Amino acid sequence: xxxxxxxxxxxxxxxxxxxxxxxxxxxxxxxxxxxxxxxxxxxxxxxxxxxxxxxxxxxxxxxxxxxxxxxxxxxxxxxxxxxxxxxxxxxxxxxxxxxxxxxxxxxxxxxxxxxxxxxxxxxxxxxxxxxxxxxxxxxxxxxxxxxxxxxxxxxxxxx
Amino acid sequence: xxxxxxxxxxxxxxxxxxxxxxxxxxxxxxxxxxxxxxxxxxxxxxxxxxxxxxxxxxxxxxxxxxxxxxxxxxxxxxxxxxxxxxxxxxxxxxxxxxxxxxxxxxxxxxxxxxxxxxxxxxxxxxxxxxxxxxxxxxxxxxxxxxxxxxxxxxxxxxx
DNA sequence: GAAATCAGGACCGTTGCGGTCCCCTTATCC
DNA sequence: GGATAAGGGGACCGCAACGGTCCTGATTTC
Ligand code: FES
Ligand code: FES
Numbered sequence: 001x002x003x004x005x006x007x008x009x010x011x012x013x014x015x016x017x018x019x020x021x022x023x024x025x026x027x028x029x030x031x032x033x034x035x036x037x038x039x040x041x042x043x044x045x046x047x048x049x050x051x052x053x054x055x056x057x058x059x060x061x062x063x064x065x066x067x068x069x070x071x072x073x074x075x076x077x078x079x080x081x082x083x084x085x086x087x088x089x090x091x092x093x094x095x096x097x098x099x100x101x102x103x104x105x106x107x108x109x110x111x112x113x114x115x116x117x118x119x120x121x122x123x124x125x126x127x128x129x130x131x132x133x134x135x136x137x138x139x140x141x142x143x144x145x146x147x148x149x150x151x152x153x154x155x156x157x158x159x
Numbered sequence: 160x161x162x163x164x165x166x167x168x169x170x171x172x173x174x175x176x177x178x179x180x181x182x183x184x185x186x187x188x189x190x191x192x193x194x195x196x197x198x199x200x201x202x203x204x205x206x207x208x209x210x211x212x213x214x215x216x217x218x219x220x221x222x223x224x225x226x227x228x229x230x231x232x233x234x235x236x237x238x239x240x241x242x243x244x245x246x247x248x249x250x251x252x253x254x255x256x257x258x259x260x261x262x263x264x265x266x267x268x269x270x271x272x273x274x275x276x277x278x279x280x281x282x283x284x285x286x287x288x289x290x291x292x293x294x295x296x297x298x299x300x301x302x303x304x305x306x307x308x309x310x311x312x313x314x315x316x317x318x
Numbered sequence: 319g320a321a322a323t324c325a326g327g328a329c330c331g332t333t334g335c336g337g338t339c340c341c342c343t344t345a346t347c348c
Numbered sequence: 349g350g351a352t353a354a355g356g357g358g359a360c361c362g363c364a365a366c367g368g369t370c371c372t373g374a375t376t377t378c
Pocket of ligand 1: 089107
């Protein structure tokens with residue numbers, strides 16, 4: 001279903017959370033605020049830190065903070081950080097192609113499709129997802145269910 | 160990596176093959192022409208037939224033919240036929256949402272992203288992939304390695 | 319009636335993903 | 349300087365989805 005991984009979804013939630021409130025937040029704190037299980041939050045933050053999307057500070061009084069503001073982080077970056085580079089097929093962009101390389105009829109054919117998706121994903125920032133002030137196509141009715149609400153004390157998993 | 164399934168890749172190959180040569184072709188014939196294993200071709204064609212993208216004719220002298228010409232089939236249709244509807248997350252478009260429905264901070268937030276991708280995928284047809292007469296952005300250097308060639312006797316798997 | 323061809327589903331091995339846990343390093347605070 | 353609070357970097361395992369194959373039946377032509 002052309003689905004992106006759950007971790008990516010969590011990453012967006014976590015990043016948006018980091019974009020509000022205290023500048024530096026600990027992973028247990030974020031877990032409590034978002035309802036995402038703490039070990040998972042920690043894992044996500046570690047990956048995001050490795051990708052340079054968040055900065056970490058160790059020791060007591062440590063935690064994570066955003067490196068760039070939300071409106072400067074396209075979701076493409078998040079997806080690339082968690083799921084790896086966007087590559088619809090194995091052979092996109094000269095990567096390791098399918099078995100009989102050099103003979104495949106689809107050689108390079110997916111590249112433009114990949115570009116189109118990358119472009120679409122690069123044009124939407126985390127700020128767009130946090131705040132329904134949409135600047136792209138497709139008016140979303142989701143705006144009707146919570147204008148600027150997003151209080152983020154909400155829970156992902158119950159209890 | 161936001162990867163689409165291999166079956167989808169095969170489906171495109173098969174569809175493009177159906178777009179040239181005889182109007183009606185059998186699945187073993189297509190398998191031989193494309194190099195894709197015959198059982199897999201048969202499976203793909205069955206799915207495509209169920210989705211109404213190809214028409215089948217049973218019995219001797221039977222086979223498959225395209226319902227619409229290649230330039231009238233956006234890749235979004237292929238992906239939807241094989242991988243199911245395009246849904247980045249479980250909760251897109253009112254589908255079954257994540258566990259604690261109604262409380263999730265990302266509720267509906269992915270919808271516009273999904274629309275953007277759908278739009279990108281709806282704007283590229285199989286004809287665009289078969290023939291590098293690109294009408295969309297991102298000039299592809301793949302055009303340099305085979306203008307209109309695509310003879311399709313090539314093999315996907317070796318041997 | 320025989321042969322060709324699709325229809326539909328069952329089947330299983332592999333892979334990647336989701337999720338959890340552990341131990342070590344680093345920095346603050348008393 | 350020691351205790352404590354936090355992140356760093358993995359290893360680990362169960363599960364579900366996917367890829368790939370095969371079999372049995374229904375349909376059409378010759
Ligand atoms: S599908 Fe890309 S090289 Fe075969
Ligand atoms: S991520 Fe869509 S409802 Fe939670």
